[in-house]
Every structure is written in structure tokens, then in C-alpha cells.
Amino acid sequence: MSLISLRRAVNSSLEAARFRFDRWFRPDPQFAYLPDKQLAELRFWQGEIKKMTRWYEGEMPEYYGISSPTDDMKETAFDLRQNAIRTWIPFMMKRYLNSLQVGPDYFSGCRILDVGCGPLPLLHAFEDVECFGVDQLTKEYRAIGFPLDSYDPPVNYLVGSAEKIPTDDDTFDAIVSVNAIDHVDDFGEAAMEILRILKPGGKLRMQIHYHHATRCEPWQLDDQMIAHHFGGAGLKKIDEQEVPGRSDERLTLWTN
Numbered sequence: 001m002s003l004i005s006l007r008r009a010v011n012s013s014l015e016a017a018r019f020r021f022d023r024w025f026r027p028d029p030q031f032a033y034l035p036d037k038q039l040a041e042l043r044f045w046q047g048e049i050k051k052m053t054r055w056y057e058g059e060m061p062e063y064y065g066i067s068s069p070t071d072d073m074k075e076t077a078f079d080l081r082q083n084a085i086r087t088w089i090p091f092m093m094k095r096y097l098n099s100l101q102v103g104p105d106y107f108s109g110c111r112i113l114d115v116g117c118g119p120l121p122l123l124h125a126f127e128d129v130e131c132f133g134v135d136q137l138t139k140e141y142r143a144i145g146f147p148l149d150s151y152d153p154p155v156n157y158l159v160g161s162a163e164k165i166p167t168d169d170d171t172f173d174a175i176v177s178v179n180a181i182d183h184v185d186d187f188g189e190a191a192m193e194i195l196r197i198l199k200p201g202g203k204l205r206m207q208i209h210y211h212h213a214t215r216c217e218p219w220q221l222d223d224q225m226i227a228h229h230f231g232g233a234g235l236k237k238i239d240e241q242e243v244p245g246r247s248d249e250r251l252t253l254w255t256n
């Protein structure tokens, strides 16, 4: 076992122990109904809100390499938490374009769905699109303070999951997914749903993270699995990069 794998195994055991401890001794009754994977994901985002707020207030000089904002960059029209979230969003939108390696006009005119969209309106990175998102935690993201219903322009959140997307066949001109398809419960079903609701000739573009399976990322994906499930849609890998500091992980980019 390499040193990196050993360090990851130790970190992951510590994280699992911490998660169990919290679940038993510091339960959050509001979210007790969530399965472990979803609760862990939600805890991650609760932590992110705290970090965004400290970054916004200048208590954390950098957040994911971005310096804390100067006063003229800060959103100030809302309460502290929302101001912090809304100030952070434009930085994440830039990262979204980088992750998908396209410009803001790439999907112009499209009705577009983000699968595993998370709590931020990252489709706003694209010009002239009608935005839809599906994520199995949208209700909980609202509950912890993300302003999902007041993003402008609005994101239409479909209530469901990647495995069961509540919409007709051939609904979307384009579908994207960033760092999410390895998080789903059933990769094969999610792939079938995506292909079902994408219009014939529609654009599909996904950034897919390769790694060992973890609690929130149960799918250890590889080229064969992606090609097997999405090959019919003509999906091809167009980029693969090492994850900085994690030589056993890869970020891959797929498109049709």
C-alpha cells in the first residue's frame, strides 16, 4: 500500500468514526430520517456554509484558493449567511465553466438540466438557458439556509433523484453533471434516466471523478463503465487530469 493510500485509508476511518459518533451522540433530529450517505453530504454543505461565512467576513483568508472578498465585491442586501453564499456563487460559476471546459455561450438557447446540481445555481454560468436542476437533497438544502427559491433567474428544481427524474422522455436539449454522477445510489439507473430525458441529438457533458469508493461517492467508476452505460449516446472522454495532491484520483471530462 502506498503512503497516499494509507493516509487516505486512515483519514477515511477517522471520518467514519466521527460520523458515527455524531450520528449517535450529537444527532440532528431534523434530519434523522436521512440515510448515512445523504446525511454525510448534507453535513458537508453545512460545513461549507460556515466556511463561506468566515471567508466573507475575512476570518478565513482563502476558501478553495480564493482570497476573501473586498467590500466592493460583497453582496450586502441579505442576511449574513445569504450574503456570503451569494458572494461565493460567481467564483463557483467560473469553476463550473472550467470543469466543463466550455464558454458561457456553449448551451445558448437550451433547456438544460444539471444532475446532482447541489445547492448553488451554477447553471447561471451559461447565457440564455432555461435552468433545471435535480438533486436528492434540495429540500434539505433549503432547510439549512440555501436560498434555492430566490435565485435569479430561477432554477426549476425537479423533485426526485438521478435514478428517477420526474419528467417526460426527450425533455432536455442539454444535460450536464459536475462531480456528482459518482455520488448517486445506482449508476446504471441514473445513466438510463439521463439518456431517457435527453432529446435525440441533445448535448451531454459530464465531469466525472474517478476514486476509491467512499460514503458519499459510492461508485468507483472507470472508462469501461462509463462507455458501457453511455456509449449509446456517443459519449467520449475528452480529458483526464490528476487531482492535485491525490495521485490515485482522476478528473475526467466526457461529452457527446
Ligand SMILES: C[S@@+](CC[C@H](N)C(=O)[O-])C[C@H]1O[C@@H](n2cnc3c(N)ncnc32)[C@H](O)[C@@H]1O
Residues within 6 Å of the ligand: 041, 115, 116, 117, 118, 119, 120, 134, 135, 136, 137, 160, 161, 162, 163, 177, 178, 179, 180, 183, 184, 185, 186
Ligand atoms: C459533490 S456534490 C456536487 C454538486 C454540484 N454539482 C457542484 O459541483 O457543486 C454532489 C451532489 O450530488 C447529489 N446526489 C447524490 N446522489 C444523488 C442522487 N441519487 N440523485 C440526485 N442527486 C444526487 C448530492 O446531494 C450532492 O448535491
